[in-house]
Amino acid sequence: MIQFYAPDIASTLTLPESDSRHAVKVLRMTEGDTLQAIDGCGLLYTCRLVEAHPKRAAVEIIESRLQPLPWAQQLTVAVAPTKHMDRMEWMVEKMTEIGVNRIIPLLCDRSERRELKVERLEKIAVSAMKQSLKAHLPIIDALTPLRQVAALMPEAQRFVGYCDPSVPRRELSHIYSPHKDTMILIGPEGDFTPAEVSLMLEAGIVPTTFGDNRLRTETAALYALSACHVIDSSHSPEH
Numbered sequence: 001m002i003q004f005y006a007p008d009i010a011s012t013l014t015l016p017e018s019d020s021r022h023a024v025k026v027l028r029m030t031e032g033d034t035l036q037a038i039d040g041c042g043l044l045y046t047c048r049l050v051e052a053h054p055k056r057a058a059v060e061i062i063e064s065r066l067q068p069l070p071w072a073q074q075l076t077v078a079v080a081p082t083k084h085m086d087r088m089e090w091m092v093e094k095m096t097e098i099g100v101n102r103i104i105p106l107l108c109d110r111s112e113r114r115e116l117k118v119e120r121l122e123k124i125a126v127s128a129m130k131q132s133l134k135a136h137l138p139i140i141d142a143l144t145p146l147r148q149v150a151a152l153m154p155e156a157q158r159f160v161g162y163c164d165p166s167v168p169r170r171e172l173s174h175i176y177s178p179h180k181d182t183m184i185l186i187g188p189e190g191d192f193t194p195a196e197v198s199l200m201l202e203a204g205i206v207p208t209t210f211g212d213n214r215l216r217t218e219t220a221a222l223y224a225l226s227a228c229h230v231i232d233s234s235h236s237p238e239h
Contacts, residue, residue, distance in 0.1 A: 002027070003130045004037040005137075009045055013059055020057035023049070035059070040129065040137030042066050067135035071099060071232055074156070074181040078104035078149045079221045080188035083112035085120075091218035092121045092140070096128035098225055102139040108146050110190035116143045146196055149185065150203040156181035159208040160200050161220050163191045167201075169209040172227055178235035184224045189217055 004019040006012075015023060015037065023029045030052050037045045037059070044067045051058035077100055082088045095103060103125075105116050121140050129137050157180050159172060176182070185205065192200075201207070210223050 001036050003044075003133060003135075004035060005040060005126050005130055006037040006045075007039050007041075009037050009039060009047075009059070010043075010061070010064070013061070015057045015059065017055050021054050023057050024052045024054040029057075034062070038067075038130070038135040040126070040135070042068065042135050044135050069099070069101075069134075069136055071179070071229065073179055073232075074101045074153075075099070075225065075228060076102040076104065076153065076156075076183040077186070077221050077225055078106045078144075078183060079186040080106040080108050080111050080217060081113040081116050081143070082217050083189060085113075087216075087218050088113075088116075089121065089124050091221055093124050093128045094222055095225055096125045096134075096138055097132040098222065099134075099229060100138050100225055101136075102141070104141045104149055104152075105143045106146055106149060106185065106187070107143050108188050109193045109196060111188045112190070114143070118142055146185075146192075147199065150200050150205060153181060153183045154204070156183050158183045158185070158203075158205040159224070160185040160187075160192070160197075160205045161210055161224060162187065162197060162207050163214060164194075164197070167197060167207050169207040172208045172210055172224060173231060175206060175208060176228060176231055178232045182228060184221070184228075186217055186221045186224070 004015055006015050029049055031049055033049045035047050043064055045061050046063040047059035047061050050060050118140050157177055
């Protein structure tokens with residue numbers, strides 16, 4: 001069943017205009033039809049359409065239930081936006097589908113992109129959340145300087161992907177602890193500067209590598225996030 005995104009549905013009992021139009025004009029839903037809506041915070045609502053208005057479809061909530069995430073910890077990826085916006089958008093879409101709690105666009109000394117419209121990325125995340133049948137929308141921060149990000153989540157395990165072989169690094173799969181809050185930092189296409197690496201090491205962030213291949217920024221972010229989920233899955237109780 002198609003999921004509609006209605007963050008305020010519990011208080012407004014209406015779908016947003018875009019979802020109302022999709023339900024009434026595209027899907028041709030009528031009064032009495034049943035639909036599912038999510039609020040982006042984990043709640044799934046089963047609703048009955050009571051007014052098929054193309055701009056503000058009104059619903060009656062039949063049932064609401066919590067859709068817990070399949071992972072318990074907080075997974076945060078801080079990544080420098082790519083020069084070409086379509087690659088950044090693709091990355092946000094795929095990270096949302098794979099499963100992430102928070103995405104922090106990272107402002108670095110060598111960043112190719114120094115301005116970012118988060119609203120566009122949020123729309124892509126909403127679409128990916130609905131398509132992948134999730135009920136949790138990842139938080140997407142504004143573009144944030146590295147120094148601020150390096151101070152976040154001090155109690156979590158924090159890793160930075162870095163290309164310079166002169167910095168001792170270990171493969172992520174060898175140092176990642178399953179089911180523990182995690183932040184992974186990925187630098188810009190020109191990599192972090194030595195000063196930035198020193199800053200992160202002083203903050204207790206652990207340098208890591210994702211294998212022998214040099215990966216694009218967006219590929220590295222997806223690889224690291226996927227690796228966390230795979231390792232978590234292999235250490236779940238049923239295994």
